[in-house]
Amino acid sequence: MQLPDALLFDLDGTLVDTAPDLARATNALRAHHGLAPLPYPVIRAQVSNGGSALVMLALGLEKAHDGHEEAREFLLEAYGQAVAEESRVFPPLDRLLANWESRRRPWGIVTNKPRAYAAPLIDALGLMPGALLCADDLPVKKPSPEPLWAAAVALGVAPERCWYIGDHLRDMQAARAAGMPAIAVGYGYIEEGDDYRDWPADLWFETSASLAETLMPAPAL
Numbered sequence: 001m002q003l004p005d006a007l008l009f010d011l012d013g014t015l016v017d018t019a020p021d022l023a024r025a026t027n028a029l030r031a032h033h034g035l036a037p038l039p040y041p042v043i044r045a046q047v048s049n050g051g052s053a054l055v056m057l058a059l060g061l062e063k064a065h066d067g068h069e070e071a072r073e074f075l076l077e078a079y080g081q082a083v084a085e086e087s088r089v090f091p092p093l094d095r096l097l098a099n100w101e102s103r104r105r106p107w108g109i110v111t112n113k114p115r116a117y118a119a120p121l122i123d124a125l126g127l128m129p130g131a132l133l134c135a136d137d138l139p140v141k142k143p144s145p146e147p148l149w150a151a152a153v154a155l156g157v158a159p160e161r162c163w164y165i166g167d168h169l170r171d172m173q174a175a176r177a178a179g180m181p182a183i184a185v186g187y188g189y190i191e192e193g194d195d196y197r198d199w200p201a202d203l204w205f206e207t208s209a210s211l212a213e214t215l216m217p218a219p220a221l
Contacts, residue, residue, distance in 0.1 A: 001181065001203060003215065006157040007100065008131075008148060008180070010166035011111035011118060012047055013188030015093060016125065019044040020086035022054065025079035029058045029071060048168045048189040050112065051076055076117075083117050084124035090187065096212040097127070106130045106155040110147045110164070110174075130155050143170040145178035152180075165211070172199045185211060 009015040012022075023044065027037040038058065046053050051072050055061055058075070061068040089097070100107055108131030111118055115134035122132065131154035133147040140146050152159045164175035167188025175182035184201035187208055197204050205211040 004163040004181065005161040006105065006152070006155045006163075007107040007215070008151050008155075008162050008164045009107070009109050010142075010164075010168065010171050010188075011109050011113055011121075013167040013190075014165055014171075014185055015089060015109065016087055016121065017090050018083075018087045018121065019047045019189060021083060022047050022079060024082070024085070025075050026054045026058050028078040029055070029075045032074060033059060035059075044189055045191050046189070049191075051079075080117060080120075083121045087121060087125070089125060089127070090208040092212045093208050096216055099216050101128070106157060108132060108151045108155055110142065110151050111135065112141045112170075143173035143177065145174055148174055148178035148180060152178075167196070169194075169199050172201050176200060183211075 012018045019040070023040050026043050030037060043054070043057065046057050052063055052068070054075060055068055055071045059071055061071055097107065108129045109118070109122070110133045112135045114136050118132065118134045122129065131151040133151045135141045138146050138150065148164055149159060152162050155162070159179045162180050163183050164171065164178065164180045165183040165185060166172065166175070167185050167190060172182040172184055181203070182201045184196045184199045184204045185208070186196045186204065186206045190196055205214070
């Protein structure tokens, strides 16, 4: 496949490993209710599904339950107090972005994370995407294609010349709907029993290193 003119990343589990900070907030919610902490791998697998899924995991409260929204607010407040305490860009994607920027090639982020948490995280990590589309920027979010289209417009690149890279089925669905090559990664927050190679992608990368290697030019001999 022809290499892209621009890169668009999902945020949590694709570009940035945010699970440690979200796990801390999830276990803070459990502690608030007198419950023992959950193992980190159990929480990690649910991170891409958002705050409501973490509340369900932590307390077993469905969305329709009276206490769900209060618990979700507690979790998000705990998370918002330290969104980048342990979160880091998946190596070597930090080197990939530095290389991409040195060649003046555009990149951006399209996430279902609310801007109130995404923007401080990105700032704390020193990231400078040319486009950032968050869950609350448009009336719709992924798997709808509109956020991907808006990011492509912001970068000045045709959708078909952007790779959209993600660690969830909805990322592939959004990319397909937007007319972008769909790039699936297997190192992110994938639930047990879900195989990323079954997703409707154009390319699949098991590791962040293999993704970076494909997108960075080989060093001159």
